[in-house]
Amino acid sequence: MDLKVNGELRSLGDIDPQTPLLWVLRDELGLVGTKFGCGISQCGACTVLVDGQAVKSCSYPVSTVGNAAVTTVEGLAGSDGSLNAVQQAWVDLDVAQCGYCQAGQIMAAEALLRAKPNPGDDDIDQAMAPNLCRCGTYIRIREAVKVAAATRRSAAEASDAAE
Template sequence: MQLNINDKIYNIDQIDSNRKLLWVLRDELGLIGTRYGCGAGFCGACTVHINGQPTRSCITPMSAIAPDDTIRTVEGLSENGNLHPVQQAFIELQVPQCGWCMSGQMMSATALLEQTHNPSREDIRSAMKSNYCRCGCYHRIALAVERAAKLMP
């Protein structure tokens, strides 16, 4: 099958249709930026965009992906070597500790900011509430999303 990931076409042979997108990204395509946290859709570490919608890749079987779907992973956030405003803001605010949840956090934040240009703190807390951060960086994540909103073109 063909996958359109980060505006690049990947050809994959003989994929078990029950296999989850997360492990195809990580183990087959080497796109390890999408992280595994729970495998059950609870923690949000595996969040990618499918057609712009934040989606849990750990519970998305390959059979659920249509040929014309566009997939975006954290590797597709920066363009031509320029960091995405969300990445810039997360660096500016020195958000991460262990960092394992950060790809998912940034993918959820990007989806929010592409739909809501000037989110309130409540908008942010609501959109990001299903992304766990075990290190407890929520305060900085919220501040960084507010900052990213200002940096977005």
């Protein structure tokens, strides 16, 4: 079986097709940025994108992915290594405490901003609600999503103006 992850085709060899995507990423592909929290889709620590949609990889059999493109937190930075807008906002606002949930939070925010470039407060609360933060950094996550949204919009405007 093969898997498209962060723009690369990775071979999985002879793997149990029922293996959750989470454990394929962590144990087989060495992509440990995606975290194990609960195993039953209740905390969001394992959130990744499958064709741009946020999914809980702990409860997502790898066989379900098929030809879709998987994006993990390791795949967000630009090819030159620069952080993307969501990652940069998380650093600038010093969002993390323990930081364990933040990869999942970042992926949930990324999915939201791809779908809704200009989210309102309720959109943010609704999109981020599945992702638990045990340390309680929700106030900063909310703010960071807004900052990242503004950064992406101004980048998009600049790119439109250039064309």
